[in-house]
Amino acid sequence: MAVLELPTQPVPGLREMARRLSRHNVINGTIAMLFAVTGPLVILLSVGRGGGLSSADISSWVFAAYAVGGLFSLLFSFWYRQPIAIMWTIPGAVLVGNSLGHLSFAEVIGAYLASGVLILLLGVTGTVSRIMAAIPLPIVMGMVAGVFLPFALAIIEAFISVPLVATAMLAAFLATSRFAAVGRLLPPVLAALVAGAAMLPFITGPALSLPVSFELARPSLYWPVFSLQALAELTIPLAVTVIGIQNAQGFAILSQAGYRPAQNMLTSACGVGTLIFGAMGSVPTCVTGPANAILNTSGPKADRYLGGIVFGLLGIGFGVCAPFMAALGLALPLAYIAMLGGLAMLGVLQNAFVTAFRGGFTLGALTAFVVTVSGVTIFNVGAPFWGLVFGVVISVLLERGDFKRQRQVKD
Numbered sequence: 001m002a003v004l005e006l007p008t009q010p011v012p013g014l015r016e017m018a019r020r021l022s023r024h025n026v027i028n029g030t031i032a033m034l035f036a037v038t039g040p041l042v043i044l045l046s047v048g049r050g051g052g053l054s055s056a057d058i059s060s061w062v063f064a065a066y067a068v069g070g071l072f073s074l075l076f077s078f079w080y081r082q083p084i085a086i087m088w089t090i091p092g093a094v095l096v097g098n099s100l101g102h103l104s105f106a107e108v109i110g111a112y113l114a115s116g117v118l119i120l121l122l123g124v125t126g127t128v129s130r131i132m133a134a135i136p137l138p139i140v141m142g143m144v145a146g147v148f149l150p151f152a153l154a155i156i157e158a159f160i161s162v163p164l165v166a167t168a169m170l171a172a173f174l175a176t177s178r179f180a181a182v183g184r185l186l187p188p189v190l191a192a193l194v195a196g197a198a199m200l201p202f203i204t205g206p207a208l209s210l211p212v213s214f215e216l217a218r219p220s221l222y223w224p225v226f227s228l229q230a231l232a233e234l235t236i237p238l239a240v241t242v243i244g245i246q247n248a249q250g251f252a253i254l255s256q257a258g259y260r261p262a263q264n265m266l267t268s269a270c271g272v273g274t275l276i277f278g279a280m281g282s283v284p285t286c287v288t289g290p291a292n293a294i295l296n297t298s299g300p301k302a303d304r305y306l307g308g309i310v311f312g313l314l315g316i317g318f319g320v321c322a323p324f325m326a327a328l329g330l331a332l333p334l335a336y337i338a339m340l341g342g343l344a345m346l347g348v349l350q351n352a353f354v355t356a357f358r359g360g361f362t363l364g365a366l367t368a369f370v371v372t373v374s375g376v377t378i379f380n381v382g383a384p385f386w387g388l389v390f391g392v393v394i395s396v397l398l399e400r401g402d403f404k405r406q407r408q409v410k411d
Contacts, residue, residue, distance in 0.1 A: 005262035009081050021306050024299030027190045028344075029310025032085060032294040035341045037066070037318055040090055047093050051100025056220060057281055062322040063217035064088075064280035070315020072273055072285065076266065077308025082259045084266070084308050085250070085291035086273065087315070091241040091382040092283040095234065098380070103230050105281070110224035111234035112278030118239045119284065120271025128243060128267040132251060136406060138356045139391040140252045142365030143384050145352040146372025147249055147289060151345050154338035161335045162203055169196040169336075173343050187298055189344045196336050203333065217322035219280050237380045242270055242286045244385040249289030256351055257296040257304075261287075290341065293348040360402035364395030 012020075044065065048058040065088040072086040096108055122128050132140075158166035172195035176188040247267060254261040266287055273285030295307045356365035368391030376383045395402065 005265050020303045025306035026310055027187050028295050029307040031344055032291040032311050033314040036291055043093055047097035050097055059217050059322055060220040061281045063219040063319045064277045064282035066315045067319020068276055070312040074309050074312025077305045081305045083295035083304040085288045085311055087288045088283050089241045089246050089286045091245050092238050095237055096283055106225035107227045107230035109222050109278055110226040111230045113224050114231055114235040115238040115284050116271050116274030119242055120268055123264050123268030123271055126264050129263040132263055136361045138361040138365040139368045141352045142356040142368035143372050143387040144249050144252050145356055146369045147384055148345055148349045151342045152349050155342040158335045158339035164202055165196050165199040166339055168199045169339055192343050215323040221279055222281055238284050240381050240385050242284050246286035250287030250292045253292045258301055294344045297344050361395050361399055363399055364391040367391045367394045
């Protein structure tokens, strides 16, 4: 059994954390959660409704995904002093949506729990860290660039659907980015958020369609059914969406930001989280890519973990108030949130391209990028995973010299 990575830094006190908390931490954590409770929430709701789940089932799913995920984000961000966003796998939700038409919800939950055990075993045995160490970083970042490209393209799409809002947001973002003194007082993403919000009444009317009743979540515990069909169809693909798609992005983003993510420990935590999530009806737990990217957009590196704590606290609050907060989040136009997320992730996308194509393994990185952008699905597993697979295969066949130079550098 592998030794799980434990933190080595001293535990900060509440007074020190409060002193070091900055507007960057608050803004990044808030925008990351705002992003997590809009577009991804729509996917969750559509999957649940399309699969015939009751409102109680969906409410329990939302509670587990956000409240428990927020708790994990808070704990691990604090423990490792890194901005670690832990939520639920979006590709896994899409995968489950295709299965709910012919599998019962209890059978799907059985597959959740089996995936959790598999993910936990891969973490505690150190298999995950060995796999990630064997994949060249440029190829991983090529995949990350492919995943994040649609978010950047959402900026262009916003100019078509909500041109007034998009123009105001981009103008505010560029103005605060251009003048460093202004940017230090008013971070560019916050400026874009405020400018866009000011323009929203021109496209939604004088008031948004807000929920009128307040309701707390009522999580349920489900009894699983372990069927061979569900286990064969979902267990491994769900584990792959966590380890090969979501966590690979999250780990790469943290590494690119200068951290050393505890891959074995975080994978093991995702396994435990998947068991908890699954018991309440939610798809598996993962280290998210987009939210981690937003948490690393600005602020001193040593203090960014506070953004992860803000993200976690907001996730807990959202999950506890899931029925009300879901309606509130869905009241915001998707184009506005997509534009905001795209602007927030421009820097991460730029760094992903630079890392992918500035040195060796460029053909493998290009393959990973192209396959990921294609959106191809093979054996019910999404394109980002196959981007990694085909990228590594191409580099093994055609870029052997790069592997040799990489080994020489490590030696």
